[in-house]
Amino acid sequence: MAQEMNRQVLLASTPDGMPAEGHFTVAESAIAPPKDGEILCRNLFLSLDPYMRSQIAGRHMSGSTAPGDVLKGETIAEIVESKHPDFKTGDKVIVPGGWQTHTTLVPQPDAPPPMATRRLNPAVYPMSLALGALGMPGLTAYAGLKHLGQPKAGDVVVVSAASGAVGSMVGQFAKSLGCKVIGIAGSPDKCKWLTDTAGFDGCINYKDEAVADGLDRLCPKGVDIYFDNVGGEILDAVSWRLAIGARVILCGLISKVNSSEPVVGPSPGAFIKARATVRGLVVYDFWDQMDEMAETFMKLIEAGKMHFLEDVSDGIEEAPAAFVRLMNGQNHGKTIIKLL
Missing domain, CATH: 3.40.50.720 (NAD(P)-binding Rossmann-like Domain)
Structure with a gap:
């Protein structure tokens, strides 16, 4: 049986102007087993956001992305193996998982956003809303x-x-x-x-x-x-x-x-x-109000007073094309890559 691999999207070159699919490349690497204090996550949904273009350009406060790097991004993930005392296999979390199918990291609940690890609010449905309307x-x-x-x-x-x-x-x-x-x-x-x-x-x-x-x-x-x-x-x-x-x-x-x-x-x-x-x-600056926001917006959604629109693509290989559409204003709602 073939070993499961981590499929990733890397930045191939830094765009000068509007990004194109050719500025990205899809690669595979071995899935890194977790060490003590780490968790291994299978990413379920990846969020694509406009701020990532500033990371690629090297001018965003959350960090930069250089050619050869895995693109940064927030993901909803399921822990498939844990060597951290506060997290167990099967937990669903929101992590800085990046443009890839698997992520091994040290969970940092108290880290500054967007590097923090957060537990997924089980009341959020569909789950992907935790990256959009309720994220x-x-x-x-x-x-x-x-x-x-x-x-x-x-x-x-x-x-x-x-x-x-x-x-x-x-x-x-x-x-x-x-x-x-x-x-x-x-x-x-x-x-x-x-x-x-x-x-x-x-x-x-x-x-x-x-x-x-x-x-x-x-x-x-x-x-x-x-x-x-x-x-x-x-x-x-x-x-x-x-x-x-x-x-x-x-x-x-x-x-x-x-x-x-x-x-x-x-x-x-x-x-x-x-x-x-x-x-x-x-x-x-307002990260401590995430739960307050989610409670407020969930009530509006349940009452039919707030609607959401998601632009969903299936598979990590579709991330470059989806990001290019986002940058060209061709998306309809929140851009999500489904990795399930």
Whole structure:
């Protein structure tokens, strides 16, 4: 009987611009048996996220990925062998498992995210939600809107990359708090899902309509909260349409993450004019609120007031293609690789 191997995705070369499948390679290695204090995990689901592009570029706070390295990433895993006193075979955990089918590591429950080992909340179903709506993207939405946006009923909330893992949760959470929500997305299908299923009050397809014109049409009195996932020209357009006292949450720069050119951004005058508060969001600062977020969002999901969309591919070999689609905005919801 052939020995089971660990199938991995390695970075073959660092992309200059938009990544392509050729920048990655699939390899095999022997599965490392655990030493004392370690656990051997079989990864069940892998999360693909935009921040990984910054790791590849060597400019992310969570670490860098060089050619020849296994790509980093959070996984849901089952422990198949344990030599750690606090974990047993069969336990399901969330670990920094990377783009591979098996991971051997020392569990670090108290490590800073995203290196921490967490036990999977058994109430989370389907399990993959622990990487999306009830995981780090959900916490990003929850903490960013609640603590930095400080929403109140009647506020006009605009969110970019609105059909993505973070943006869709931001909008639906805002709706549950009584806000008017406008999304910005890049296709008719995405906008239709946001308005017809997720309950957004409107959506601007930036590929068919200038964002400025859409905002003037849908937010004639201005924007109270802007949750920015893209930066660049869209951030600039929204900045000039902020209401007095607006709150701006800077979460991502996906529009420019594949470029080495200077980022085009808004004039400080736009924020001065609106007397706006502008704050950067790093989800790791709110890691202790993961359970609080999950409880809140699970209640909304069970009540039919929050919906999720997953873009699932089967097999580790599909990770490069799925990541390229994510970087090109061709994903529909949270990007997941199923490894079961």
